[in-house]
Amino acid sequence: MNTELTRQDAVRDAAASGIPAALADLGTLVRIPSIAFPGFDTTEVQRSAAAVATLVEELGLFETVEIRRAAIPGSDEIGQPAVLASRAARNGRPTILLYAHHDVQPVGDESLWESAPFEPTVRDGRLYGRGAADDKAGVMAHIAALRALKEALGADFDLGVALFIEGEEEAGSRSFAQFLADNADALRADVIVVADSGNWDARTPALTVSLRGNTRFTLRVRTLEHASHSGMFGGAVPDAMMATVKLLATLWDANGAVAVAGLAERDAETPAYSEETLRDEAGLPAGVSPIGRGTILSRIWNKPAITVTGIDAPSVTNASNTLSPEIGVVISARIAPGQSAREAYSALEMHLRAHAPFGAQLTFSEQDHGDAFLVDNSGWAVGAALEAMHEAYGVEPVEIGVGGSIPFIADLVREFPGAQILVTGVEDPHSRAHSPNESLHVETFRNAVLAEALLLEKLDARAGD
The missing domain is CATH 3.40.630.10 (Zn peptidases)
Incomplete structure (x- = not known):
């Protein structure tokens, strides 16, 4: 037996x-x-x-x-x-x-x-x-x-x-x-x-x-001491929302690939994986294109990614004709294998400080790092x-x-x-x-x-x- x-x-x-x-x-x-x-x-x-x-x-x-x-x-x-x-x-x-x-x-x-x-x-x-x-x-x-x-x-x-x-x-x-x-x-x-x-x-x-590793933090962008009337001061005074939008846009290039110096990529082969499969599994509708460069799985497994996962701003329901003095966002970055999360966070902070528009004041808090x-x-x-x-x-x-x-x-x-x-x-x-x-x-x-x-x-x- x-x-x-x-x-x-x-x-x-x-x-x-x-x-x-x-x-x-x-x-x-x-x-x-x-x-x-x-x-x-x-x-x-x-x-x-x-x-x-x-x-x-x-x-x-x-x-x-x-x-x-x-x-x-x-x-x-x-x-x-x-x-x-x-x-x-x-x-x-x-x-x-x-x-x-x-x-x-x-x-x-x-x-x-x-x-x-x-x-x-x-x-x-x-x-x-x-x-x-x-x-x-x-x-x-x-x-x-x-x-x-x-x-x-x-x-x-x-x-x-x-x-x-x-x-x-x-x-x-x-x-x-x-x-x-x-x-x-x-x-x-x-x-x-x-x-x-x-x-x-x-x-x-x-x-x-x-x-992939990850680093997550809260970023606050401040441009005014208090909210001001958008009709009286709009066009001369930068509001925090505009500054935040312009700042966040610097994180990616025209293809949606991460554009932050100091964030590493891993060079490794990946199996075949089609755009059709990506659309099915991720729920990506026709007419919306994938982002990034290289094979699809290399973008997911071996390259960094940056996502804004939360934002504190006036809601649509509560919108008024005012210039927002401060906006808060949560940024979550995925880090390629081989790079430490703290090193990646440092690169992100340096990038954001260097690209802050109109002298906007930035504060960073609630950091979490995982390798x-x-x-x-x-x-x-x-x-x-x-x-x-x-x-x-x-x-x-x-x-x-x-x-x-x-x-x-x-x-x-x-x-x-x-x-x-x-x-x-x-x-x-x-x-x-x-x-x-x-x-x-x-x-x-x-x-x-x-x-x-x-x-x-x-x-x-x-x-x-």
């Missing part, structure tokens, strides 16, 4: 039979509006943490399951609650750390949602709801994979497992580094799986091997993960770059330099994470759960190095 095949078949059957319960539990988590941003009810984040902790305790696999917080360095604040669980490895087996986050983005304009954002709704093979994909599906992928492993092998397997379900990733992970330092012994692992990325498409799994990430894919865990994905999806997996950022991975690398880091996910290009009508492709979730369960089985069968 082929014992290894028997183990894998048992895991496969257990993963498949556990999907309905996993989706039901995911729906329960989606109903909790766990938004960790300032101004939102953080008791919902606490309620979400408690719900996740209950699911983890019910596994019956961990020696300890706790809800913990860490201080936010440089402030007197404390971070949002995270769930931490651990069980020690035995008989020379490795330890795996499974990461996901239970907090979610705000819903934005609720009128753009086709169903209530915190009421999980299934349509056309997709589960809709805020956090259904990013990242409560990641939480449930871990839990469902562990359930399958337990059902197939029993609770007495030898693999060491640590589980870290964060509560403030969408809000900047401000206490993340301190949490790692405070709980280093419980979190230390040979392999770390970060389930917070995506796949090539709904049918093709992917392992993320590069992520890019490049996977060392020479380790044995990468091969094991790719093999598990192939077995689960029935399709060869793809190694991809991602235009988004997971800044805390730099903290993981720094705290646990010997660990092999695998960035996986349950999203596909139509998941619309962070946007209205966020959704999870149910079949992708099934395959992602099986892939992780098979990976856990492989690691449990592996002798330590």
Whole structure:
């Protein structure tokens, strides 16, 4: 009898039979509006943490399951609650750390949602709801994979497992580094799986091997001591809105490519990816052209990007005939792998100060920086993960770059330099994470759960190095 095949078949059957319960539990988590941003009810984040902790305790696999917080360095604040669980490895087996986050983005304009954002709704093979994909599906992928492993092998397997379900990733992970330092012994692992990325498409799994960094800050542009009548002084006095528009326009060239000296690009080949696919996945309508230069994926994976994500200015409803004295904007820049986020921020600040029109006064505040990430894919865990994905999806997996950022991975690398880091996910290009009508492709979730369960089985069968 082929014992290894028997183990894998048992895991496969257990993963498949556990999907309905996993989706039901995911729906329960989606109903909790766990938004960790300032101004939102953080008791919902606490309620979400408690719900996740209950699911983890019910596994019956961990020696300890706790809800913990860490201080936010440089402030007197404390971070949002995270769930931490651990069980020690035995008989020379490795330890795996499974990461996901239970907090979610705000819903934005609720009128753009086709169903209530915190009421999980299934349509056309997709589960809709805020956090259904990013990242409560990641939480449930871990839990469902562990359930399958337990059902197939029993609770007495030898693999060491640590589980870290964060509560403030969408809000900047401000206490993340301190949490790692405070709980280093419980979190230390040979392999770390970060389930917070995506796949090539709904049918093709992917392992993320590069992520852009990011720098985010608030810029205030001031040109007047107070608001003035636009009829009396317009044409002679610069208003802050005009100065802001002119200043922001200097960040891009005529093609929409970033035009800031000092922002680097990475030279790396990218797979074929058509403009037609871009239009479909991004929702780019006919007549609106893509921006930038080079292959489309090089623009997304390997070049910088700058986006104005928020602006404080008089609304259309409250518009009056006045010259605005001050405008505030939030600027979010994605940084090419290979450049530090702080170096990129310095280049941006220098550019903005040098191009401020009419002597406009600039102030910079609320800075957040996260470095890019490049996977060392020479380790044995990468091969094991790719093999598990192939077995689960029935399709060869793809190694991809991602235009988004997971800044805390730099903290993981720094705290646990010997660990092999695998960035996986349950999203596909139509998941619309962070946007209205966020959704999870149910079949992708099934395959992602099986892939992780098979990976856990492989690691449990592996002798330590």
